[in-house]
Amino acid sequence: MKPKKVFIKTYGCQMNEADSDEMSSIFSLYGTQETKNIKKADVVLVNSCTVRANAENKALSFLGRLKKWKGVTIEDVRGSKKQLIIFAGCAAQRLGAEVRKKHPHLDITTGAKSIEKFAEVLDNSGFFDGQSKKPHHAKSPANPLGVQTIMRGCDFACTYCIVPSVRGGVKCLSKKEIISSIEQKIKNGAKEIVLLGQTVNAWRYGKTDFADLLKEVSKLSNLKRVSFMSPHPIHITDKLIDTIKNNPKIARNIHLPIQxxxxxxxxxxxxxxxxxxxxIICKKLKxxxxxxxxxxxxxxxxxxxxxxxxxxxxxxxxxxxxxxxxxxxxxxxxxxxxxxxxxxxxxxxxxxxxxxxxxxxxxxxx
Ligand code: SF4
Known part of the structure; x- marks a missing residue:
């Protein structure tokens, strides 16, 4: 059977880019190939953002235009299994079924909280039945920059921000999972690793905090540089500053949203x-x-x-x-x-x- 071709469109922040990468690697388990040409695609994944109205509107407008991509009438293509449109990410989480009502050509919505269940979503779609599955990591192109999500969600409640309601509270990956995934990225050619999380420096697993993790990661051989984004000012501790100071592999620039x-x-x-x-924090960092x-x-x-x-x-x-x-x-x-x-x-x-x-x-x- 010919491999299905997947076109991925991502809106929003680096967390979303990383989520798209993760979904892309899950797609590859189903023997798919990624394409930059939407006309050649069998599947379109729209990974949406809802942090600002503008980003959400752009994703929805792209979704609207996909009606033409599916071609013919919606009644003809629904259930025909020829093409599949998946609307994922934060706007999908926020709008849920509402978006399917407005865009009947859309096949699947899957929110930002369900990224761990993406393989299940693909299985349940029936779209990949008969496709030969590949082992994980079979398709990991050489990339000098490895982005590693270490946590998802946020436990803060900033009054203007929709992230906690669409992504939920903090869920941290274990140190073991993170290190083994980074080692794999290094094997695949990564020289630089970006640790990623909504409030990345709030990461904690058992007794290990973010400063400990950063130290461990920077010890990995064949890795030249480690950076992280985006930290929250509250979690910039003296221990973290000391860890950065004493470790030349850790990047000398930090993106610290102060608002x-x-x-x-x-x-x-x-x-x-x-x-x-x-x-005080910025003086210590400088x-x-x-x-x-x-x-x-x-x-x-x-x-x-x-x-x-x-x-x-x-x-x-x-x-x-x-x-x-x-x-x-x-x-x-x-x-x-x-x-x-x-x-x-x-x-x-x-x-x-x-x-x-x-x-x-x-x-x-x-
Ligand atoms: S810390 Fe960041 S993600 Fe969390 S609620 Fe505040 S602005 Fe949103």
Missing amino acids: SGSTKILKDMKRGYSRRDIL DIGIKISTDFIVGYPTETEKDFKDTISIVEKIGFSHAYCFIFSPRQGTKAEHLKPLDKKVLEKRVNILLNKVKQKASKLK
């Missing part, structure tokens, strides 16, 4: 730290030679001109190498959903001021 420079806004967002905490990049949310509904100035001044004080600056986007089901948004013009003005300030400071770091 705001105002203690009041950080409290409103329920981030769990203050402006002072950030200044003292050991770390370059810091960050994320900001501009225009949280309670953000005053004074709060915004606090964000500008934290950029001035810390000097980030780069910052992603997002305008606040209300998400259904979050605590901040019903807060009155700030005026559009104010939001645009603030985001431009912030972007310029970040750029100006970053250029002086080089």
Whole structure:
């Protein structure tokens, strides 16, 4: 039987990219081949994001266009087993059956919480019946960069964020699973490993914490570099800073999302730290030679001109190498959903001021 061809479209963050890689390797167990040409595909997997309305809309609009890809009428193709569309990830988790109602050409929805059950989903589809199965790791292309998910979900409850409700609470992989998977990646040619998790440095398994894990990973031979993303400021401990300091294999740049420079806004967002905490953490990191990049949310509904100035001044004080600056986007089901948004013009003005300030400071770091 000819191998089925799979086209994968991923929206959103690196967690989603890693989830797509994982789903891709599960597909390969069914003897499939990945294709970059959707016209040649038998299966389309859309791995969606819902963190911002914009990302969700893009995934839904792509899904809408797939009606044409399936061709003919929906009634003709439904159940014909000729082509399969799978809508996965965070938007699939949030929208569930609703999305199938709106897009009847869609065959399967599987949410971000069910990634461990993806093989079951494929089995139950009946689409791969008769395909010869391959052993795991049979198809692992040589890649100098290995991305290793070490945990999924989040135990925080930031008021603007939909992640805990679509991905659930933290679930950590064991140290044994992580190390053996990384060893496999090294065998397949990885020289650099990125440890990945929604709040990666909250990883803990039994008595082993993230700093211990990082130390273990960096001891692996034939590995040149280890980095991680995205850490949460609360879990940047002195032990972690010491581990980084004493281990040259660990990358000297960290992406540390701080979101705001105002203690009041950080409290409103329920981030769990203050402006002072950030200044202390960033100083410790910079003292050991770390370059810091960050994320900001501009225009949280309670953000005053004074709060915004606090964000500008934290950029001035810390000097980030780069910052992603997002305008606040209300998400259904979050605590901040019903807060009155700030005026559009104010939001645009603030985001431009912030972007310029970040750029100006970053250029002086080089
Ligand atoms: S730490 Fe906050 S922003 Fe990050 S994923 Fe968890 S709830 Fe969302």
